[in-house]
Amino acid sequence: MTSTTAVKTTRDPTVALLNLLSLGPSFREVAAALLREQLRARYPNVDIDPDIAMIGTPQRDIVGEQIVTQAVEYQTLAGILARQAVQAIPALYIEGEHFLTQQPITEPPVHLPVRVDEIANIINYLAPVMLRGYQALQLDFWNQPKGNTGPNWRGLSNALRDVWNVDTVPGWSHADCVMARKLYHATDLSDRSVDDRHDTHAYVLDIDQVNEDGTTTHVNDILLAVLIGKQNGSEVVLTYSLLHGYERYTSREQFGQAVPALLDASIPRKKVQWRLFEPEGNFFDWQACELISMQIEAIGTLDFSDLRGTQAPMPTRPRGRDHGPGA
Known part of the structure; x- marks a missing residue:
């Protein structure tokens, strides 16, 4: 078995995949989108842009024996919601104390005709469902058209396909690369089998964890592409994933022995069972959809509990289970 991280091509397919998996709305952009929808419903006649609409909070200090008003502190609505979704500290705004204005800030600031306690209620309502909104908008991103090339997920499918367009891979023979390019040129088994020596x-590798009570739990640690063919009458197994790169095995048995080592070592598993699943139709379209499903699931499992009580940074989009699901 051999493993590499580089292919002698002008474009590194692993980098291209990671870049694609980093695309989509940011956490703050999700907050702005959710707020925009709620604010339009509550205040249809007030143009409120969550990216530039700001809650003003007068700051006060004690000088001598008197309470003196200092400069006003401003925070955008989108930023407030994004932080609250992480830190879980409810918003509380008081009429006559806090106010909503919009950039550019004037002096005196223009107060928008809204109730700030209702603005706080909207933020408090949305914060617990931010991850669901993140999932929905990320899925919308993948379905959005990109010029004349179709939806964004089609670009992910093409990038997954490009992985197999190789001339040389360390540890692979010329025949191995010919096998790989066959998959690149004929993504559907029905087309590939016409003239495939x-x-x-x-x-794709499908893995279940076997629990102590005999039940099984599906494992989403890695999405591994497995290409099996014959060379001079002998079986050859070629694989690729983001985490492990290109690998080669001399038989299914050797591949099976390596499967446990492909999984996330930080999660203890006493026993796993695996199978190979051969999708119908375009192999890379199926892989792209599965990879997106894994990404959406990973977004839903984001846990901010360790960040609460701190000045938490904004979350970034999960690429998947193994630094982006293996593809």
């Missing part, structure tokens, strides 16, 4: 079949 290597009799190649493309699979």
Whole structure:
């Protein structure tokens, strides 16, 4: 078995995949989108942009024996919601004390005709569902069209396909690269089998954890592409994932022995069972959809508990289970 992290091409396919998986709305952009929808419903006649609409909070200090008003502190609505979703500290705004204005800030600031206690209620309502909103908007991103090339997920499918367009891979033979390019040129088994001297079949690895009570739990640690074919009458197994790069095995048995080492070592598992699944149709379209599903699931499992009580940074988009799900 061999493992590499580089391919002699002008474009590193792993970098291209990671870049694609980093695209989509930011956490703050999700906050702005959710707020915009709620604010339009509550105040249809007031143009409130959560990116520039700001809550003003007068600051006060004790000077001598008197309470003196200092400069006003401003925070955008989108920033407030994004931070509250992480820190879980409810907003509390008081009429006559706090106010809503919009950039550019004037002096005196223009107060928008809203009730600030209702603004606080909207923020408090949205904060617990931010991750669901993040999931929905990330999925919307993948379905958005990109010029004449189709939806964004099609670009992910093409990037997954480019992984197999190789001329040289350390540890792979010329015949191995020919096998890989066969999958690149014929993504559907029905097309590939017409003239395929290597009799190649493309699979994804499906893994279950076997629990102590005998039940199984599906494992989403990695999405591994597995290409099996024959060279000179002998079986050859070629694989690729983001975490492990390109690998080669001389048989399914050797591959099976390596499966446990492919999983997340930080999660203890006593026993796993695996199978190879061969999708119908375009192999890389299926892989792209599965990869997106894993990303959406990972967003939903974000846990901010360790960040609460701190000045928490804004979350970043999960690339997946193994630094982006293996593809």
